[in-house]
Amino acid sequence: MRRNQGCSPVEHVLARRQFLAGSASAAVGACLSKPVQAHPLMQADSLKRSGKRILQIFLQGGVSQLESWDPKPGTKFGGPFRAIPTSVPGMHISELLPHTASRMHHLSIVRSINSKINDHRKGMLYMEKGRPTGDFPYLGSVASKYLAGPDAALPGYIHITTRGINDSTAAFLGAQHAQLKLEGVQPPSNLDLPQDLDEELDAQRESLRRQFDEPFAQHRSNAELDTYDAAFQQAALLMARKKIFEGSASEKDLSRYGTHDFARYCLLARTLLENGATCVKVTHHGYDSHAENFNFHLEQLGEFDKPFAMLMDDLSDRGMLENTLVLVCSEFGRTPKINTKYGRDHWGTAWSTVLGGCGVQSGAIIGSTNNEGTEVADREVDSGHLFHTYLRAVGLDSYAEHDLPGRSIPIGDPAAEEIGELLS
Amino acid sequence: MFRDHTFWMLIAVSFSPALSAPLPAAAPLHQQIDALIEAHPSFDASAADAADDATFLRRVYLDLAGCIPTAQQVREFLKDPSPDKRTHTIDALLASPQHATRMQYVLDELLMERRSGKHVAADQWRTFLRQSVLDNKPWDVLVREILSADGSQPETRPAAKFLLARELHRDEVTRDLGRIFLGRDLQCAQCHDHPTVDDYLQRHYFGLTAFITRSYLFKDPKTGITSIGEKAEGDVEFTSVFTSETAGTAPRMLDLPPLADPPAEKELYKVKRAKNVRGVPIYSRRLQLAEAMTDDANRAFRLNIANRMWAVMMGQGLVEPLDMMHEQNPPTHPQVLDLLAASLLEHGYDLRYLLRELALTQTYQRSSQARNAADHDDHPYSVARLKPLSPEQLAWSMMRATGIIDDEPVEDSSAAGPADAAIQKHVETFAKMFSTGGQSTRFDAAAEQALFLRNGNLIHSWLTAKDGLVTSLQPLDDAQLAEELYLQVFSRMPTEQETRRVADFLQSTSDRPLAIQQLTWAALVSTEFRFNH
Numbered sequence A: 001m002r003r004n005q006g007c008s009p010v011e012h013v014l015a016r017r018q019f020l021a022g023s024a025s026a027a028v029g030a031c032l033s034k035p036v037q038a039h040p041l042m043q044a045d046s047l048k049r050s051g052k053r054i055l056q057i058f059l060q061g062g063v064s065q066l067e068s069w070d071p072k073p074g075t076k077f078g079g080p081f082r083a084i085p086t087s088v089p090g091m092h093i094s095e096l097l098p099h100t101a102s103r104m105h106h107l108s109i110v111r112s113i114n115s116k117i118n119d120h121r122k123g124m125l126y127m128e129k130g131r132p133t134g135d136f137p138y139l140g141s142v143a144s145k146y147l148a149g150p151d152a153a154l155p156g157y158i159h160i161t162t163r164g165i166n167d168s169t170a171a172f173l174g175a176q177h178a179q180l181k182l183e184g185v186q187p188p189s190n191l192d193l194p195q196d197l198d199e200e201l202d203a204q205r206e207s208l209r210r211q212f213d214e215p216f217a218q219h220r221s222n223a224e225l226d227t228y229d230a231a232f233q234q235a236a237l238l239m240a241r242k243k244i245f246e247g248s249a250s251e252k253d254l255s256r257y258g259t260h261d262f263a264r265y266c267l268l269a270r271t272l273l274e275n276g277a278t279c280v281k282v283t284h285h286g287y288d289s290h291a292e293n294f295n296f297h298l299e300q301l302g303e304f305d306k307p308f309a310m311l312m313d314d315l316s317d318r319g320m321l322e323n324t325l326v327l328v329c330s331e332f333g334r335t336p337k338i339n340t341k342y343g344r345d346h347w348g349t350a351w352s353t354v355l356g357g358c359g360v361q362s363g364a365i366i367g368s369t370n371n372e373g374t375e376v377a378d379r380e381v382d383s384g385h386l387f388h389t390y391l392r393a394v395g396l397d398s399y400a401e402h403d404l405p406g407r408s409i410p411i412g413d414p415a416a417e418e419i420g421e422l423l424s
Numbered sequence B: 001m002f003r004d005h006t007f008w009m010l011i012a013v014s015f016s017p018a019l020s021a022p023l024p025a026a027a028p029l030h031q032q033i034d035a036l037i038e039a040h041p042s043f044d045a046s047a048a049d050a051a052d053d054a055t056f057l058r059r060v061y062l063d064l065a066g067c068i069p070t071a072q073q074v075r076e077f078l079k080d081p082s083p084d085k086r087t088h089t090i091d092a093l094l095a096s097p098q099h100a101t102r103m104q105y106v107l108d109e110l111l112m113e114r115r116s117g118k119h120v121a122a123d124q125w126r127t128f129l130r131q132s133v134l135d136n137k138p139w140d141v142l143v144r145e146i147l148s149a150d151g152s153q154p155e156t157r158p159a160a161k162f163l164l165a166r167e168l169h170r171d172e173v174t175r176d177l178g179r180i181f182l183g184r185d186l187q188c189a190q191c192h193d194h195p196t197v198d199d200y201l202q203r204h205y206f207g208l209t210a211f212i213t214r215s216y217l218f219k220d221p222k223t224g225i226t227s228i229g230e231k232a233e234g235d236v237e238f239t240s241v242f243t244s245e246t247a248g249t250a251p252r253m254l255d256l257p258p259l260a261d262p263p264a265e266k267e268l269y270k271v272k273r274a275k276n277v278r279g280v281p282i283y284s285r286r287l288q289l290a291e292a293m294t295d296d297a298n299r300a301f302r303l304n305i306a307n308r309m310w311a312v313m314m315g316q317g318l319v320e321p322l323d324m325m326h327e328q329n330p331p332t333h334p335q336v337l338d339l340l341a342a343s344l345l346e347h348g349y350d351l352r353y354l355l356r357e358l359a360l361t362q363t364y365q366r367s368s369q370a371r372n373a374a375d376h377d378d379h380p381y382s383v384a385r386l387k388p389l390s391p392e393q394l395a396w397s398m399m400r401a402t403g404i405i406d407d408e409p410v411e412d413s414s415a416a417g418p419a420d421a422a423i424q425k426h427v428e429t430f431a432k433m434f435s436t437g438g439q440s441t442r443f444d445a446a447a448e449q450a451l452f453l454r455n456g457n458l459i460h461s462w463l464t465a466k467d468g469l470v471t472s473l474q475p476l477d478d479a480q481l482a483e484e485l486y487l488q489v490f491s492r493m494p495t496e497q498e499t500r501r502v503a504d505f506l507q508s509t510s511d512r513p514l515a516i517q518q519l520t521w522a523a524l525v526s527t528e529f530r531f532n533h
Helices: A009-021 A026-032 A044-049 A120-129 A139-147 A199-217 A223-240 A242-246 A251-257 A261-274 A293-317 A383-393 B002-015 B029-039 B053-065 B071-079 B085-094 B097-112 B122-134 B139-148 B157-164 B170-182 B186-190 B202-212 B285-294 B299-314 B334-346 B351-360 B391-401 B418-434 B447-455 B457-463 B469-473 B478-490 B496-508 B512-524
Strands: A053-059 A083-085 A092-094 A107-113 A157-161 A180-183 A279-284 A324-329 A351-356 A376-378 A401-404 A407-410 B215-219 B226-230 B236-239 B246-249 B269-271
Touching: A044 A139, A053 A139, A053 A261, A053 A293, A107 A376, A107 A383, A120 A139, A120 A383, A139 A157, A139 A279, A139 A383, A157 A261, A199 A223, A199 B496, A199 B512, A223 A242, A223 B447, A242 A261, A251 A261, A251 A293, A261 A279, A261 A293, A279 A293, A293 A324, A324 A383, A351 A383, B029 B334, B029 B351, B053 B071, B053 B085, B053 B097, B053 B351, B071 B478, B085 B097, B085 B351, B097 B122, B097 B157, B097 B391, B122 B157, B139 B157, B139 B285, B139 B299, B157 B226, B170 B186, B170 B202, B170 B285, B170 B299, B186 B202, B202 B236, B202 B246, B202 B285, B226 B285, B299 B334, B299 B351, B334 B351, B391 B418, B391 B457, B391 B512, B418 B447, B447 B457, B457 B512, B469 B478, B469 B512, B478 B496, B478 B512, B496 B512
Parallel strands: A053 A279, A053 A324, A157 A180, A157 A279
Antiparallel strands: A083 A092, A107 A351, A324 A351, A401 A407, B215 B226, B236 B246
C-alpha cells in the first residue's frame, strides 16, 4: 500500500523517529535521514524578489525515454534510432533531438524515475503535485504563491495548451494562484472592453467601483475584501498587457523556431517569462504512441527539438537561464517492450526527465536503467523527489509547510527528498 | 421476547430527562444558542448591534432562498410595523419553493463537490435533491437513500450518484465518507495511525473501507447501464508503514463496535455474481453502511451535519476546516455543537428546523459591521462574518438586480420553458466561473473572474437589456434613481450622502444613459454585492 500524502512533516519526522528507534536497518535509516541542504534557502520576501522563474514543457501522453533521453541502440528493445553525442562529453541522447543535443551543456538528465504509475492522469498529477494522490497544488501554483511578488506584472502561473480539462491546480492556495490557461496563442477570454466603453470610461467605472467599496470596508475585516480587489487589479494588469498576448511573432523568430503551433507557444512562453510571469507551462500533445511509436516520435520530437533548442539559446543569451528553471517532463515513459503495432505502452517503471537552469548542475546524468531499459539500475527516484528538487532549485524550502488556517501541509512529499547532486 | 422488550422500555424510561430532574421547560434552541455564544469567554461585550431590517432581509433571502429580495419586497419589509416580521419572513422563505432550490445547490455542493458526474444525469440528481428538500426529508433518511441505492432501479437510481460518480473507487469513497458524512478527513490514517491526531486511526479508515470493499461497478451488457453489484465475501487488511504491523477489520464506524458478518449460510447470494450478472448478496455490507452511518449511536454523523449547517448560516464552522474534527482541533464552542447535534437527534434530523432556529438567533442576525475598528477575529460571533455569495447566489442575484428575472427563481424542470433554460445556462456559467469545489468557508477570487465581470458579454448584456434595470432607471430624477438603484442592487435605501454622490456623478457626465450603466455595473461588482453581509 502506498503511503498517503496528506500529513505534515512534523508528524512524519516524529513518526520517523519512533520508527527509526525501533528499526535496526541502517540502510533504511540512511535513506530517510534529511539530506544536507545544498542551497541556502531564502526567506519569503527575498524569495519573491529573487526573480526566479520556471519554464515547464510537458510532453503530454508520455514521451518514450528510449527515443529521447535514454537511448539503447542495438539492444533488444532499443528500436531503430541511433544515439548521438551531445555538447556534454560522454552524454548521448536520441538522434531525434539533434538541436537539443548541442544544448545539453545547459541541462541534466534524470534517467532513473520509477513513479509506479501507468495512468495518464494520475501520472501527470504525481508529476505536478509531487504526491501520488491527494488534493495538493501544482508546481506552477506553488511557484505563483511563493515566487510571484505582490506587484507581479502577470498572473503567476500561465499554461499554454490547446486541450485538457480545467483542473483545480491551486488546491488550497486559492484561485489567484490557479493556472491561467491560454488556448494556444489566443489571449485570455474577456480581455477586451465591451464595445461601448473606452479606456477613459473604464477608468471611470473602476473609480465608481472603488467608491462603492470604500464605505463597505469600514469596520469590516479586510482580508477577503482585499482578495476580491486584488483580482480586479490582476485583471487590469492583463488588460494593460494585452499586446503581449496579441503580439505576433517576428519573421526572424519564426524562421528560427519554426511556424508550427508548438514553435509559436515557445515564443509566447519566452515573451511571458520576459514580461514577469513566474511559471509558464507549455504542453506539447501527442506522445501516447501505442501504435507506430517510432513514426510518432520522429514527428513529435521533430517538432519539439528545434524550438526548444532556440528557446534555450534565447534564455541563455538574454541572461535568463540563471534565474529560470527549465523542465522537460512527461507523466511517465514508454514500455521497452515493443507491442504488435510497433507501439510502446505506458511505463512508470523506468523513465527519464530533463532539467536545467537556475543553478541546477548542468551536464549531469543522474541514475541509470539496466541494459534493456526494463528497470532502474541506479539512484531510483520518483516524482516526489523531482518536485523537491524543482522547488529547492528556485530557492524554496520544500520541507516547509503551507501555513493554512486550521492545518499545515508540507510543501513537498515528506516521503521524498530532493536530488541533492543536482543542486550542489 | 416480551420480557426483553419491557426491560428495554424500563431502561429507556429511567434515562429520560423528565424523570431525572424537574427542569424548566427548555427554551427554544435559538435562545439556548445565543446564551451559550454570549456566555463564551471570547465573546466581546461590545458586540455589534443587530443588523438593520434591510441587511437582515437580504441576508436571510440569500441564505434561505438563494437570491436577493426584489426592491418591492425590501420596501414592504421596511414598511411592515409588526414586531415579529423577521420570524414571519424566515418561515415564509423556508416554506417557499426557492428554499428547495437553494438547498439543492447547498446539498449538491456538499455531496458532490462539483464533480462532473458520470452515470447519473445532472438534472435527475438535482430533481432528486430538490424533491427531497421539498419533502423536508430528514438528513439521515436522505443519506440512507444515498448510500443504499445500487442504481439498478429507475426510481432510486438518482440517489446512487454519490457512489456511481466516484466510480466506487475504494479510497475516494472511503475518504469522502469520512469527510462528507463524519467531518473527518482520515486520509492520513490510510497508511498509518495519524501520528499527531490521536483519534484518526488506521482502523477507522479501513473500517469504512470494509463497508464498501465488496461492492463493485457492474455494467449491464444489454442496457449499457452501470449499477452497483456486491460480492458476499472479501475483507480488508492493512499494514502500517511505520510499524509494519498488519491487521484486518470488520466494517466499523470509527470507534463503534465492528460489525461482524453473520455466520455464513450455505447460500450467500440472492443473485449469484457471474459474468454479465450483477451480484446481490443476502448480507450486504453496503446496506449495513447506510444503517451504521445514520444510526443514532453514530454521534459523529450528526456533529458533522450540525457543523456544516452552522457554516452555511454563520459563514464559518464551529470546527474549521469542516472536515477536520478531532480532539486536538476542538470546536470553538463545544457546547453549541453538542446542543445542535442533540437537537437534530431530538427532531429527527430535520434540517429545516435547524436552519429556522439558526436564522432566529441573535448570533445570526448581528451586524457584520463592528462598533469600532477593533480586530474582531479573536471574538467570533461578536460580529457577523462576511459570506461570499455562492456561484448560484451570485448568478440569481445579479439577474434579479439587473431585472433579467423579476419573479421568483424556480427551478422546476417540468415547467421549464425556453427562457428558463437560458437562465439555467447562465447559472451554470457562473458555477463554472466561480466555483471553489466542495463546501468551504474560504473566499477566493481570480483574475479570470474579474475579467468576466468587467468585460464579459453576459454581464454586459444584462446591463444593456431593453427591459432591464438600466432602462427602467432612465426616466427617474437623480434622487429617485439613487433610491431605486440601491433598492434593486443593494436591497437597501441609500444614505443621504450616497444619494448625493449618485447625483453628483450623474451631473458630471453628459451621457446620462451610459452613466447609469456605469453606476449599475460598479454597484453590481462591488464588495457589498459580492458578499452576504
